[in-house]
Amino acid sequence: ELGMFTLDPGYVNTAACRSAITYLDGEQGVLMHRGYPIEQLAEHSSYLEVCYLLLNGELPTQQEMETFKDNLNRRSLVHEHLDRFYTGYRYDAHPMSIMVGVTGALSSYYHEAMDIQDPEDRLLTAHRVIAKMPILAAHCYKYAMGHPFVHPRYELTYVENLLNMIFAVPHRPYQPSPVAIRALDQLLILHADHEQNASTSTVRLAGSAEANPFACISAGIATLWGRAHGGANEAVIHMLNEIGDPKNIDQYIAKAKDKDDPFRLMGFGHRVYKNYDPRAKIIRKACHDLLNEMDTVNQPMFETAMRLEEIALQDEYFIERKLYPNVDFYSGIILQALGIPMSMFTVLFAVGRSAGWISQWLEMMEDADFRIGRPRQLYTGSQQRDYVPIDKRG
Numbered sequence: 001e002l003g004m005f006t007l008d009p010g011y012v013n014t015a016a017c018r019s020a021i022t023y024l025d026g027e028q029g030v031l032m033h034r035g036y037p038i039e040q041l042a043e044h045s046s047y048l049e050v051c052y053l054l055l056n057g058e059l060p061t062q063q064e065m066e067t068f069k070d071n072l073n074r075r076s077l078v079h080e081h082l083d084r085f086y087t088g089y090r091y092d093a094h095p096m097s098i099m100v101g102v103t104g105a106l107s108s109y110y111h112e113a114m115d116i117q118d119p120e121d122r123l124l125t126a127h128r129v130i131a132k133m134p135i136l137a138a139h140c141y142k143y144a145m146g147h148p149f150v151h152p153r154y155e156l157t158y159v160e161n162l163l164n165m166i167f168a169v170p171h172r173p174y175q176p177s178p179v180a181i182r183a184l185d186q187l188l189i190l191h192a193d194h195e196q197n198a199s200t201s202t203v204r205l206a207g208s209a210e211a212n213p214f215a216c217i218s219a220g221i222a223t224l225w226g227r228a229h230g231g232a233n234e235a236v237i238h239m240l241n242e243i244g245d246p247k248n249i250d251q252y253i254a255k256a257k258d259k260d261d262p263f264r265l266m267g268f269g270h271r272v273y274k275n276y277d278p279r280a281k282i283i284r285k286a287c288h289d290l291l292n293e294m295d296t297v298n299q300p301m302f303e304t305a306m307r308l309e310e311i312a313l314q315d316e317y318f319i320e321r322k323l324y325p326n327v328d329f330y331s332g333i334i335l336q337a338l339g340i341p342m343s344m345f346t347v348l349f350a351v352g353r354s355a356g357w358i359s360q361w362l363e364m365m366e367d368a369d370f371r372i373g374r375p376r377q378l379y380t381g382s383q384q385r386d387y388v389p390i391d392k393r394g
């Protein structure tokens with residue numbers, strides 16, 4: 001018995017770690033954070049409240065939430081010298097390449113002064129990561145646009161600040177719509193944590209060596225960038241743009257099924273979900289509602305996406321392999337409807353996931369039994385043999 005779930009011994013032996021933060025059942029399509037179903041959190045909670053839940057294990061009281069917000073606000077400044085880091089990147093650098101660098105560079109501002117053996121320093125680090133990620137992310141967009149950096153304002157909420165830091169410019173007023181704020185808040189909730197995915201496992205492994213936590217988060221960002229992982233949301237839009245008219249769908253389905261063709265249907269399949277990704281269901285409805293409310297031009301792309309989903313879900317190849325749409329299939333359409341450029345999609349995934357990364361880092365560091373991670377291998381190389389001098393070879 002591990003907590004409220006009985007895991008068969010085989011699973012326990014192969015489990016990478018113990019965690020009480022997220023429960024995921026790939027066969028049933030179940031996702032819960034600290035016991036709360038993702039469907040309820042997406043409908044009733046806020047990203048900041050989910051951050052508190054992931055970090056502390058319980059939903060906050062009104063007072064605890066106010067204190068948490070205040071703590072994050074007080075950590076929401078980034079040293080001016082870090083702004084200079086951006087100018088070292090090529091003018092057209094992919095924002096994820098910048099995020100890897102500047103997040104890693106934060107470790108230089110919090111190294112000697114931080115004692116990861118001290119519980120208070122660890123929690124302070126967690127607050128710093130959650131508070132600073134939106135700023136680093138927004139600065140990436142501003143650097144790409146050649147616009148002045150915008151800094152967070154105390155009176156704005158977390159998501160209002162994120163949108164304001166991305167889109168506000170000195171020469172005209174900017175006020176994000178409540179629809180956009182809610183859509184982005186929900187998207188961050190759905191990306192907050194997801195058990196031991198590749199990027200979270202990277203953060204845990206780096207953290208188990210007692211590396212600087214900001215450097216660990218940077219390693220997580222590097223991992224998330226891969227198109228098989230968080231980079232898929234950007235790849236889905238490229239794919240939908242390439243498909244264009246729904247009449248072209250069949251030829252792309254055929255490509256995806258062709259063993260000799262490296263093309264994969266982006267936004268489909270999952271290492272764990274062999275049922276519908278519960279987040280995809282939520283995002284699909286949010287996407288539909290948003291496009292209707294914003295009456296945006298993405299409607300044709302959304303229609304193509306829904307038609308592609310409908311055809312794939314009826315195709316034997318996908319049915320046999322239990323390939324369903326995942327969280328990335330619709331998230332890109334929402335982000336595009338919000339005016340977020342494609343190059344920033346995975347950056348926003350990283351902002352959302354930073355709460356999960358740092359919560360799992362904190363959980364590991366607080367586990368008295370934790371030791372350095374050391375995955376093993378199945379050796380497939382040569383049996384033992386003796387050295388042969390070069391003049392005796394060949």
Ligand code: SDX
Pocket residue numbers: 193194196197198227228229230232256257263264265266267268269270271272321323326327328
């Ligand atoms: C995320 O781990 C997480 O939790 C990740 C994530 C999170 O929140 O952190 O959920 C976020 O990364 C979601 C996944 C985003 N990636 C994509 O959408 C990229 C496209 N998907 C594929 O690359 C693939 O499905 C993976 C990488 C997601 C999973 O790869 P697996 O584990 O190899 O897939 P599988 O074992 O289920 O594959 C079974 C079969 C194979 O064919 P056969 O060898 O049986 O003939 O299905 C095929 C695969 O080749 N297959 C696909 C496919 N995905 C799997 N064929 C066509 N298109 C696809 N998308």
